[in-house]
Amino acid sequence: MTSQASTFAVSVSSAPSPLRRRGNFSVVRAQVEPSDKSIEIMRKFSEQYARKSGTYFCSDKGVTAVVIKGLADHKDSLGAPLCPCRHYDDKAAEAAQGFWNCPCVPMRERKECHCMLFLTPDNDFAGNEQTITLDEIKESTENM
Amino acid sequence: MAISISPSSSLILPASWNSSTRLRASSSSSSSSSQLQFSVRTPLLRIATPRLPSSSSRPRFLPPVQAKKQTFSSFDDLLANSDKPVFVDFYATWCGPCQFMVPVLEEVSARLQDQIQIVKIDTEKYPSIANKYKIEALPTFIIFKDGKPFDRFEGALTADKLIERIETTLNVKQ
Numbered sequence: 001m002t003s004q005a006s007t008f009a010v011s012v013s014s015a016p017s018p019l020r021r022r023g024n025f026s027v028v029r030a031q032v033e034p035s036d037k038s039i040e041i042m043r044k045f046s047e048q049y050a051r052k053s054g055t056y057f058c059s060d061k062g063v064t065a066v067v068i069k070g071l072a073d074h075k076d077s078l079g080a081p082l083c084p085c086r087h088y089d090d091k092a093a094e095a096a097q098g099f100w101n102c103p104c105v106p107m108r109e110r111k112e113c114h115c116m117l118f119l120t121p122d123n124d125f126a127g128n129e130q131t132i133t134l135d136e137i138k139e140s141t142e143n144m
Numbered sequence: 145m146a147i148s149i150s151p152s153s154s155l156i157l158p159a160s161w162n163s164s165t166r167l168r169a170s171s172s173s174s175s176s177s178s179q180l181q182f183s184v185r186t187p188l189l190r191i192a193t194p195r196l197p198s199s200s201s202r203p204r205f206l207p208p209v210q211a212k213k214q215t216f217s218s219f220d221d222l223l224a225n226s227d228k229p230v231f232v233d234f235y236a237t238w239c240g241p242c243q244f245m246v247p248v249l250e251e252v253s254a255r256l257q258d259q260i261q262i263v264k265i266d267t268e269k270y271p272s273i274a275n276k277y278k279i280e281a282l283p284t285f286i287i288f289k290d291g292k293p294f295d296r297f298e299g300a301l302t303a304d305k306l307i308e309r310i311e312t313t314l315n316v317k318q
Contacts, residue, residue, distance in 0.1 A: 063243065067238070070238025070239060084239050085236070085242070087271070089275065144243070
């Protein structure tokens with residue numbers, strides 16, 4: 001479903017504001033920006049899960065912001081926060097199956113997060129924060 | 145259709161690229177190697193890098209490079225007609241590490257401009273190419289030599305580490 005949505009999103013994927021005023025609103029929206037509600041849900045989840053697992057956000061919070069938006073986008077389109085850092089044959093099937101729904105099995109079992117969302121303290125890219133605000137998310141992704 | 149061109153030598157394939165679409169690379173005096181432009185009316189977009197907190201060692205001023213005009217009809221065509229090894233970045237829009245790599249690849253393409261051509265493929269727009277090369281984790285990088293995959297690795301890395309990897313790989317078989 002999502003891959004079809006991407007193919008049919010005629011408009012430019014990196015210029016959300018002008019597109020929102022045109023037609024094909026739902027198609028464009030699914031491709032371009034996740035809903036605020038889902039972003040907030042995934043933001044809160046990320047903060048809680050980082051605390052719970054003793055992991056930290058990337059020292060470059062832009063990475064964290066993009067992944068949170070990716071999770072929110074899949075939550076909107078698939079009903080589940082499928083990992084945004086993977087390529088899938090069939091996203092709907094994967095979301096239903098669950099292995100790659102965040103927190104994915106590799107993360108739960110081995111604290112392995114290749115999205116660089118949850119980083120163990122020894123990771124070169126790990127920062128020292130377990131929080132991220134909605135403003136931080138918006139600002140670091142406004143140019144996408 | 146969305147096309148994105150970054151100021152470096154990277155090509156980002158437009159959405160409807162198939163064998164019947166003709167693409168012309170445009171030259172620009174101040175940008176490096178190949179840029180792609182649709183022959184149909186399509187807005188050209190520059191993807192601006194997300195404003196990330198100032199990272200590393202990225203030099204601000206890099207010397208401009210000559211661009212080349214080329215026409216491709218498919219990804220295979222691009223690979224076959226490249227005179228340099230092709231570095232392909234398989235990415236997705238909402239993949240954090242992939243976006244982290246945007247400025248890294250700009251720097252690498254400037255520093256290695258004679259040695260390699262950088263191409264980015266949006267796996268959501270080109271699922272068939274991604275499936276062909278069995279892409280799973282993102283980002284996945286494949287270095288093509290003589291049109292065939294020569295090296296392959298996953299995950300984000302810094303510009304210095306990436307250059308080290310590319311140079312080591314390309315120097316192995318001489």
